[in-house]
Amino acid sequence: MTIDIGxxxxxxxxxNEMFSFVPYGPQRNWIMPRTLLPEPAKESxxxxxxxxxxxxxxxxxxxxxxxxxEQLQQEYSAAIADRAFEQQLRQLWGDFVGRPSxxxxxxxxxxHCGGAEIWFKxxxxxxxxxxxxxxxxxxxxxxxxxxxxxVIAETGAGQHGVATATACGHFGLECVVYMGAExxxxxxxxxxxxxxxxxxxxxxxxxxxxxxDAINEALRDWMSSVESTHYIIGSVVGxxxxxxxxxxxxxxxxxxxxxxxxQRWGNLPDAVLACVGxxxxxxxxxxxxxxxxxxxxxxxxxxxxxxQRGLHAATLSHGQPGxxxxxxxxxxxxxxxQTSNVHSISAGLDYPGVGPEHSLWKSxxxxxxxxxxxxxxxxxxxxxxxLEGILPALxxxxxxxxxCHEARQRPSHQRLLVVLSGRGEKDAAEIxxxxxxxx
Amino acid sequence: xxxxxxxxxKLRADxxxxxxxxxxxxxxxxxxxxxxxxxxxxxGIRLAxxxxxxxxxxxxxxxxxxxxxRALQCGLRVxxxxxxxxxxxxxxxxxxxxxxxxxxxHGIDEWVGQAAxxxxxxxxxxxxxxxxxxxxxxxxxxxxxxxxxLIAPTTSPDRARRILExxxxxxxxxxxxxxxxxxTALPPELPERLAALREWTDLPICVxxxxxxxxxxxxxxxxxxxxxxxxxxxxxxxxARQRGSTLDQLVCEVVxxxxxxxxxxxxxxxxxxxx
Numbered sequence: 001m002t003i004d005i006g007x008x009x010x011x012x013x014x015x016n017e018m019f020s021f022v023p024y025g026p027q028r029n030w031i032m033p034r035t036l037l038p039e040p041a042k043e044s045x046x047x048x049x050x051x052x053x054x055x056x057x058x059x060x061x062x063x064x065x066x067x068x069x070e071q072l073q074q075e076y077s078a079a080i081a082d083r084a085f086e087q088q089l090r091q092l093w094g095d096f097v098g099r100p101s102x103x104x105x106x107x108x109x110x111x112h113c114g115g116a117e118i119w120f121k122x123x124x125x126x127x128x129x130x131x132x133x134x135x136x137x138x139x140x141x142x143x144x145x146x147x148x149x150x151v152i153a154e155t156g157a158g159q160h161g162v163a164t165a166t167a168c169g170h171f172g173l174e175c176v177v178y179m180g181a182e183x184x185x186x187x188x189x190x191x192x193x194x195x196x197x198x199x200x201x202x203x204x205x206x207x208x209x210x211x212x213d214a215i216n217e218a219l220r221d222w223m224s225s226v227e228s229t230h231y232i233i234g235s236v237v238g239x240x241x242x243x244x245x246x247x248x249x250x251x252x253x254x255x256x257x258x259x260x261x262x263q264r265w266g267n268l269p270d271a272v273l274a275c276v277g278x279x280x281x282x283x284x285x286x287x288x289x290x291x292x293x294x295x296x297x298x299x300x301x302x303x304x305x306x307x308q309r310g311l312h313a314a315t316l317s318h319g320q321p322g323x324x325x326x327x328x329x330x331x332x333x334x335x336x337x338q339t340s341n342v343h344s345i346s347a348g349l350d351y352p353g354v355g356p357e358h359s360l361w362k363s364x365x366x367x368x369x370x371x372x373x374x375x376x377x378x379x380x381x382x383x384x385x386x387l388e389g390i391l392p393a394l395x396x397x398x399x400x401x402x403x404c405h406e407a408r409q410r411p412s413h414q415r416l417l418v419v420l421s422g423r424g425e426k427d428a429a430e431i432x433x434x435x436x437x438x439x
Numbered sequence: 440x441x442x443x444x445x446x447x448x449k450l451r452a453d454x455x456x457x458x459x460x461x462x463x464x465x466x467x468x469x470x471x472x473x474x475x476x477x478x479x480x481x482x483g484i485r486l487a488x489x490x491x492x493x494x495x496x497x498x499x500x501x502x503x504x505x506x507x508x509r510a511l512q513c514g515l516r517v518x519x520x521x522x523x524x525x526x527x528x529x530x531x532x533x534x535x536x537x538x539x540x541x542x543x544x545h546g547i548d549e550w551v552g553q554a555a556x557x558x559x560x561x562x563x564x565x566x567x568x569x570x571x572x573x574x575x576x577x578x579x580x581x582x583x584x585x586x587x588x589l590i591a592p593t594t595s596p597d598r599a600r601r602i603l604e605x606x607x608x609x610x611x612x613x614x615x616x617x618x619x620x621x622x623t624a625l626p627p628e629l630p631e632r633l634a635a636l637r638e639w640t641d642l643p644i645c646v647x648x649x650x651x652x653x654x655x656x657x658x659x660x661x662x663x664x665x666x667x668x669x670x671x672x673x674x675x676x677x678x679a680r681q682r683g684s685t686l687d688q689l690v691c692e693v694v695x696x697x698x699x700x701x702x703x704x705x706x707x708x709x710x711x712x713x714x
Binding site for chain 1 (some may be wrong): 498541544
């Protein structure tokens with residue numbers, strides 16, 4: 001596919017403004033000097049006004065939802081032009097979430113792998129234990145601005161569900177989370193947390209009873225509740241403007257990482273890695289780096305149990321452009337257009353679609369996408385536990401597996417930076433069960 | 440003149456209304472679908488929607504989702520549905536209800552060309568808003584198909600007018616904000632909304648989503664050119680099958696139900712209360 005790299009209108013916001021929105025320094029309200037920011041590049045200008053990232057993205061939803069998407073787009077444009085909104089969000093990110101998240105050198109893991117240094121951006125240390133809270137607080141503020149009092153969300157691993165329930169608890173919003181019945185089984189700790197935070201967790205029994213079906217059910221709820229309800233999507237997927245909004249809120253990860261790298265090393269990392277399901281932590285990390293073409297970007301999908309259809313969830317590695325959940329992007333489907341069943345040990349990566357911006361980055365060759373399998377992820381989980389004293393989420397473990405592999409191929413003066421997107425306590429019981437053991 | 444336009448022209452000349460039944464293709468098999476389209480056609484029903492089963496139908500409630508799932512579990516393919524449509528004689532003319540995911544995967548040119556060859560007279564693509572529809576619309580016009588546009592209760596007047604500029608065939612007014620499925624009551628503001636639409640377009644207006652029985656049809660009749668009945672019909676068929684009905688019994692029940700609705704539409708020519 002050939003793509004014309006143009007530069008869209010971006011909801012009336014210039015690329016410079018977009019970059020200045022998210023940077024966040026160690027001192028609250030300290031704005032990063034422009035000189036340290038990447039030059040706005042054409043690749044960073046997406047989406048255009050129709051929500052396209054190159055040929056990908058757009059809006060493929062029933063007419064009933066169009067008014068709400070227009071409203072959200074207008075509210076978001078107004079919000080990012082509003083200094084008070086930015087300050088409120090920064091304050092929450094600082095005092096409530098605990099940002100900036102640290103940069104951490106994994107010395108023993110590095111020694112074990114032998115090769116390039118492995119560093120982590122510690123999103124697992126955020127309040128609620130993952131990067132998801134960066135986005136849910138932003139979208140909860142948008143919910144309040146739109147005068148809505150009810151929030152719905154989908155969740156796979158439960159990280160986004162917990163982060164949404166937390167934001168709703170914080171602001172006193174009603175919260176309903178749709179979760180596949182299979183995911184409810186394998187992510188019990190997060191289900192309990194959501195309920196304790198006052199959210200209603202609705203089990204989705206249709207289809208494969210995982211993340212994809214949870215998104216279907218959330219969209220159906222939104223069809224009838226759209227006037228009073230905001231749908232806080234948890235990843236960079238769905239119809240415009242969701243992929244852009246979620247990316248912008250999550251790009252605090254990448255902006256901090258650039259600043260921390262420059263402070264710590266006087267330089268940027270040689271390669272940056274993140275796991276990709278829908279792709280929100282990866283999009284948040286990669287986006288500010290996209291214009292820095294000297295930094296290699298690597299997305300790691302779920303290779304599951306094998307390359308055959310149905311055994312993996314590696315959408316960009318094995319899929320084709322198609323339509324799912326409101327946008328045009330790579331998707332795993334059969335040649336009739338029916339969505340394929342997918343498999344991953346990790347509930348958060350167990351999804352047959354991917355964000356449209358990742359599809360663009362793949363097709364222009366800016367990001368390299370690999371797959372790590374179930375067993376690779378489990379092995380990486382064990383290494384992290386025993387060498388670093390960190391239980392990473394199974395989603396994150398896929399990126400760690402790829403990082404270990406990459407480190408071995410590279411000289412010791414290189415640095416790899418990996419998003420440690422979430423913590424793994426939620427997965428402990430499922431891992432024990434899979435190994436046939438007892439607690 | 441495209442067939443849909445021709446049908447509505449004749450109906451309007453006679454002062455009659457159109458009942459448009461919705462059938463899920465391949466539920467439980469394509470022989471049944473063909474038998475139903477033929478039987479209702481012979482009973483005087485001019486247009487019918489056939490739903491192409493799709494794995495992730497976000498605009499559909501549990502009844503139609505379940506029917507789609509049943510059909511897909513039997514391995515139904517798009518080409519099978521089109522072959523069944525091509526085999527129809529003396530039947531209700533089929534309008535395809537299809538997700539854009541299926542059309543996109545096959546390619547717009549190819550999909551629409553095959554649909555036209557199979558005798559489909561129009562397409563309804565519920566997940567393709569008018570902003571994204573230009574290419575498909577052009578191809579449909581080229582092949583003599585009407586691309587039916589939907590308008591929802593959440594559609595603003597300005598937006599409705601923009602959508603109507605490109606609409607053809609008929610306007611599908613979605614009676615309630617929500618997914619497909621029977622509702623006990625239709626929204627009281629519906630006549631007002633339909634009256635506003637009439638101001639902006641000369642196209643026939645048909646109402647769907649939520650319609651369940653003759654009372655609804657009677658109440659809607661004065662305000663519309665046609666009524667679409669979907670989930671209520673699919674549910675009825677499912678119940679009949681659970682009772683062990685034969686194909687003949689099923690067809691009789693569907694024809695009776697549709698004829699009852701058609702009669703209710705025809706008999707009512709003055710506004711009545713919504714309930």
